[in-house]
Amino acid sequence: MRLSDDRYSGERSQFELALRMIRHEARTRTIRECTGLSDDRIRKLYTTYFRNSGNLTVKRRRGKSPRQVTRYVKNPENQNQATTLVALFYAGMLIRIDREHRVHACWPRPDVEFGHRLCRAYETYLLLHENAKLSFEWAWNLLQCISYNDELYLAHCRGCEARYVQDAYALDYRTCPACCMDLPGGSRRRKSG
Numbered sequence: 001m002r003l004s005d006d007r008y009s010g011e012r013s014q015f016e017l018a019l020r021m022i023r024h025e026a027r028t029r030t031i032r033e034c035t036g037l038s039d040d041r042i043r044k045l046y047t048t049y050f051r052n053s054g055n056l057t058v059k060r061r062r063g064k065s066p067r068q069v070t071r072y073v074k075n076p077e078n079q080n081q082a083t084t085l086v087a088l089f090y091a092g093m094l095i096r097i098d099r100e101h102r103v104h105a106c107w108p109r110p111d112v113e114f115g116h117r118l119c120r121a122y123e124t125y126l127l128l129h130e131n132a133k134l135s136f137e138w139a140w141n142l143l144q145c146i147s148y149n150d151e152l153y154l155a156h157c158r159g160c161e162a163r164y165v166q167d168a169y170a171l172d173y174r175t176c177p178a179c180c181m182d183l184p185g186g187s188r189r190r191k192s193g
């Protein structure tokens with residue numbers, strides 16, 4: 001009895017996560033990696049809950065996740081939003097940051113708990129940025145890129161001391177996006193005010 005209860009609650013959690021991720025227009029492959037559900041079951045869930053319910057705003061994405069890191073740093077707005085996401089990944093314990101400000105992944109591989117934490121981080125990001133520039137898939141990809149410390153890293157702003165997401169292959173002027181854009185928290189605001 002207990003075994004089947006556990007199994008039931010496990011399946012329920014998988015389905016809940018799949019629906020949560022479909023709402024964010026996650027790709028089938030991403031949903032499969034987190035939930036462990038087959039493509040066929042994900043397709044059926046989508047059809048049952050979204051296509052047949054008249055909720056046509058949700059699109060199901062296919063294919064590969066986006067992979068260019070320039071998306072995160074192409075302008076101060078995107079860079080600021082990517083930095084918000086990394087802070088939320090850290091708050092959700094999806095990553096840890098060591099003393100040298102290097103980022104480490106906390107999850108060896110995606111699972112249901114990981115998926116729910118990622119959804120929570122992404123939903124908070126949407127609340128903080130009205131004009132969100134990064135889709136769920138871009139957030140998923142950012143989490144992987146920043147964990148490798150390869151193409152992206154956490155740079156240090158000499159104006160306000162904040163850390164921000166930076167392209168490892170670009171020139172770094174040591175100015176965070178908030179200082180660039182004159183946002184609260186940026187040092188330029190203090191100077192001009």
Ligand SMILES: [Zn+2]
Binds near residue numbers: 161175177178179186
């Ligand atoms: Zn700054």
